[in-house]
Amino acid sequence: MLKDGKIWMANNDKGENIFILPKMANRHGLVAGATGTGKTITLKVMAESFSDMGVPVFMADVKGDIAGMMCPGVNTEDMQKRIQKFGLAEAGFEYKGYPVTIWDIFGKKGIPLRTTVSEIGPLLMARILELNDLQSAILNIVYKIADDNQLLxxxxxxxxxxxNFVNENRIKFEAEYGKMSPASITAIIRAIVALETQGADVFFGEPALSISDWLTQDCGRGMINILDSEILINNxxxxxxxxxxxMSELFETLPEVGDLPKPKMVFFFDEAHLLFNGASKALLEKIEQVVKLIRSKGVGIYFCTQSPKDIPDGVLAQLGNKVQHALRxxxxxxxxxxxxxxxxxxPNPAFDTASTIMELGTGKAVVSFLEESGIPGMVQKVSILPPQCSMGSVSDAQRDQAIKASLLYSKYSGFFDRDSAYEFLQRQQQVMAKEAEEAKAAAEQARIxxxxxxxxALAKEKAEKEAAREAERAxxxxxRMIKSVGGSVLGTVGRQVGRTLGGSVAGNVGKTVGGSLGASLIRGIFGTFFKG
Known part of the structure; x- marks a missing residue:
């Protein structure tokens, strides 16, 4: 609740008002305490005050009761006692609801809240996928290859x-980016598939959240952006x-503004221990760097957890405004x-802080807020003010109405899948498959x-050989025919000549011998010789 331009958080045992100074609110803070000690009420009182100052707020709704801030509180007997105890009526206390925008990564109980794989980066993606150091290094290389090839x-x-593309072409990439184990790449893909079964296929996509949409007001009051985390907290x-x-997006998006009279935005991180559980050294260094430097962007971060020991010392040292509820x-x-x-x-000489922390009842706390000079104030034992909004949750009908009434609903409720790495590589694969098919067809045609x-050639050669054989046969x-004919002719002619020649010779011989007897004898001899 605002009073005299300051955030009135509580009263001490003397009835004195205890404030958070707006100009010190971006020095971060801690709200700690065991379950059921009143941390959620403290968060609501803080968020109301920041909203009344016109400062936008982000809160994670782990139990489902933060969304009740859209509804005014109920005037019960218990509330009347609190109002009287704190003297709130004179300070202008009134029951009222606050402007809220409800978000949900899974899009079931709020406006869909998305980001892209590129925006979340390899360091945080490796954390989500629970990769080891080698796998994380390979994931960094894959991001680098995507950037170098302008693939979204x-x-x-x-x-x-x-x-898969890097795995199939890793020999080509290894010369420039280093060796990459196929087994590690396969393990990363399996981790992504497992994450998809938990809703990551809905979380990563477009339209991606623009952080500037959270830096808004409603009738002069800062918008309270509530992330429904009842399901999300399971992961x-x-x-x-x-x-x-x-937090990183706020740090990278917002300009340097130095110290302001009040924050530009306040970020509440509930169940903060989850941020640091199993975090790598590189991630812890990044968190510490963001916490240290983001205050210069006008952003205050308040961690809410059960015990301060959940917060690393390097981060805890940056938290100037502290509210400690009971610890058991x-x-x-x-x-x-x-x-x-x-x-x-x-220390406060009036009481022992350790003993007091263990004896605190619900709604009680020990607090220390930064003074005007920036020095932590002396620890005070206090009672936290009640919120002006509802302490409970909202019905499904009220939630649905608030979601659809938001000006951002139409911007983020839809989903589109623009051309990116998957589509490009699919087209490339289709082109390569087509080229391979065409090359195969061309090779087959050439073979045929x-x-x-x-x-x-074989048929021609065979025909030529056959023709040659035919010519030889012909x-x-x-x-053969010539020889045969020639032999026959010569035989006939020879016999005829022989007969003629033989008769002539024989006659002449016979005449010579002396008479017809001799001639007859000689013709008989030569005629026999030349027959056949």
Whole structure:
């Protein structure tokens, strides 16, 4: 609640008002305490005050009761006692609802809230996928190859397509980017598929959230952006990584503004221990860097968790405004945690801080807020003010009405899938498949043509050989016939000549011998010789 331009958070045992100074609100803060000690009420009182100042707020709704801030509080007997106890009536206390925009990564209980694979980056993606160091290094390389080839990584199918592309062409890439194990690439793809079954295929996509849409007001009051996290909290890595991405986006998007009279935005990180569980050294360094530097962008971050020991010392040292609800010390480890929490406060000689923390009732706390000079105030034992909004949750009908009444509903409720790495690589694969098919067809055509040419050559060669054989046969037949005819003719002629010649010779011989007897004898002899 605002009073005299300051955030009135509580009253101490003396009835004195305890304030958070607006100009110190971007120095971050911590709200800690065991379950059921009143942390949610404290968060609501803070968020109301920032909204009344015109400062936009982001809150994660883990239990489903933060959304009740859209409804005014109920005037019960208990509330009347609180109003009287704090003297709120004189300060202008009134029951009222606040402007809220409800978001949901899965799009079921709020406006769909999305980001892209490229925007979340390899470091946070490796955390979501729970990759080891080698796999994380390969994922970094895949992001680099995508950037170098101007391939957009928007959703999980883009990332899987890119991983498969790198795996298929890793020999070509290894010369420039280093060796990449096929087994590690396959393991990353399996992790992505597992994440898709938890809703990541809905979370990664477009339209992606524009952080500037959260820096809005409604009738002069800061918009309270509420992320429904009842389902999301079951996946602690996705929940914490998404909130860390939001902090990083704020840090990278907003300009440097230095110290302002009030923050530009306040970010509440509930169940903050999930942010640091299992975080790599590189990630812890990034978180610490963001927390240290983001205040210069006018953003205040408030971590809400059960115990201060959930927050690393490097981050805890940056938290100037602290609210510590009761801690229960049932074990020696719990007692040490309480003592450590008490030691982080500036002592108050009026009470023992460690003992007081263990004895606090619901709605009670020990607090220390930054003073005008920036020095932590002396620890105070206080009672937290009640909120002006509803302490409970809202009905499904009220939630649905609030979602659809938002000006951002029409912008983010739809979904589109623009041309990105998956589509590009699919087209490339189709072109390569077509080229391969055409090359195969051309090779087959060439093979057929070559076969036909060989068959034609063989047929021609065979025909030529057959023709040559036919010519040889014809020539042989001709020679045979000539020889046969020649022999027959010569035989006939020879016999005839022989007969003629023989008769003539015989006659002449006979005459010579002396008479017809001799001639007859000689013709008989030669005629016999020349027959046949």
């Amino acid at each position: 990584l928007i959703d999980t199918k883009d990332l899987k397509a890119m991983l 602690g890595k996705l929940y914490s990584t998404f909130l860390l991405w939001m 010390a049932y074990t020696p480890a719990d007692q040490r945690a309480v003592k450590a929490a008490a030691a982080s406060y500036r 043509a070559e076969k036909e040419a060989k068959e034609a 020539e042989a037949e001709k020679n």
